[in-house]
Amino acid sequence: MKKKLLLIIITYLIFLVQPILAVECVIPSKGDILPEITLSVPQSTTEMDYIGIKGKGTFNISQIRTKVVILEIFSMYCPYCQKEAPNVNELYRLINSNPYLKDKIKIIGIGAGNTPFEVEVFKKQYNVPFLLFPDESFSVHKSVGNVRTPYFFVIKINADGSNKIIYSKAGSIQDPNQFLDFILKESGLKKEG
Numbered sequence: 001m002k003k004k005l006l007l008i009i010i011t012y013l014i015f016l017v018q019p020i021l022a023v024e025c026v027i028p029s030k031g032d033i034l035p036e037i038t039l040s041v042p043q044s045t046t047e048m049d050y051i052g053i054k055g056k057g058t059f060n061i062s063q064i065r066t067k068v069v070i071l072e073i074f075s076m077y078c079p080y081c082q083k084e085a086p087n088v089n090e091l092y093r094l095i096n097s098n099p100y101l102k103d104k105i106k107i108i109g110i111g112a113g114n115t116p117f118e119v120e121v122f123k124k125q126y127n128v129p130f131l132l133f134p135d136e137s138f139s140v141h142k143s144v145g146n147v148r149t150p151y152f153f154v155i156k157i158n159a160d161g162s163n164k165i166i167y168s169k170a171g172s173i174q175d176p177n178q179f180l181d182f183i184l185k186e187s188g189l190k191k192e193g
Contacts, residue, residue, distance in 0.1 A: 027145030029168045034071075034155050035143045037061050039110075039133050047131050051106060061155060062163045064106055068187045069163075072109040073141060073151040074132075076122040081150045084172050085126035091176040092130050100192050105183065108133065112141040112149060156187050 028034055038058045042048055052065025061069055072088060074081040088107065096102045109132040111119040119134045135141055144153070147170060154167035166186040173179040184191060 025142075025145040027147055027168065028153070028165055030165055032165050032168075034061060034153060034163050034165055037110075037140050037143060039108075039140075042131060050131060051108070061108075062157055062161050064108075064157065065103075066106045067104040067157055067189060068106070068166075068183060069155045069157060070105065070107040070183070071153040071155060072107070073112055073144060073147055073149055073153075074109050074122070075112050075149045076114050076118040078149040080171070081122075082126065084150050085122075085128060087173050087176055089127060089129060091173065091179060094176055094180050096129075098191060101189070104189055106130075110135050110140050113138050154183055154186070 038060055040058055041053050041056055042051075048054060051059075053059045053063060061071065070091070072081075074084075088109075092107050095105045095107070107130040109128065109130065111122065111132060111134050113136065114122070114134050115136050116134045119132045122128065123132050133140075138146075141147070144151070149170075150172075151170045152167060152173060153165055155163045156166050157163050167183070183189070
């Protein structure tokens with residue numbers, strides 16, 4: 001009798017919890033609008049200048065003064081993110097060495113579950129030249145569908161401040177030159193004015 005009662009209780013609990021487990025995470029895809037992501041304004045003047053944000057407080061990605069934002073969701077503990085760091089650094093170098101593109105495409109990274117300390121360790125260890133933001137509470141990570149890392153979103157920022165995702169995929173960007181060419185094609189930007 002006790003076993004039967006226990007089995008009934010367990011079955012009931014499974015049916016009670018099942019809808020919670022069945023909640024599907026929706027990852028924004030190409031053509032979608034990126035969910036509003038709020039980040040803290042960096043303290044460094046150089047970093048503020050890079051994204052074109054002034055003052056204190058918070059900002060969202062659509063407020064970055066650029067035409068295209070490449071957003072990498074990473075984790076300091078992800079071996080694939082560590083392996084991908086040189087590719088993303090090279091992509092940054094390609095963009096910033098082109099006078100026409102350096103103000104039109106910006107790269108930022110968000111450390112899923114990472115503290116400010118962990119993000120800083122990753123930045124120093126892999127010589128990351130672009131801004132990295134901590135996401136200690138996983139709030140950004142959850143808002144983009146609990147993606148695997150590394151995950152890349154490329155967001156086109158429209159003149160009216162709205163945005164549109166033009167790339168949304170997990171894994172490596174592979175060849176930085178080819179990835180930049182893809183971004184230029186999808187965004188309508190050109191390598192030179």
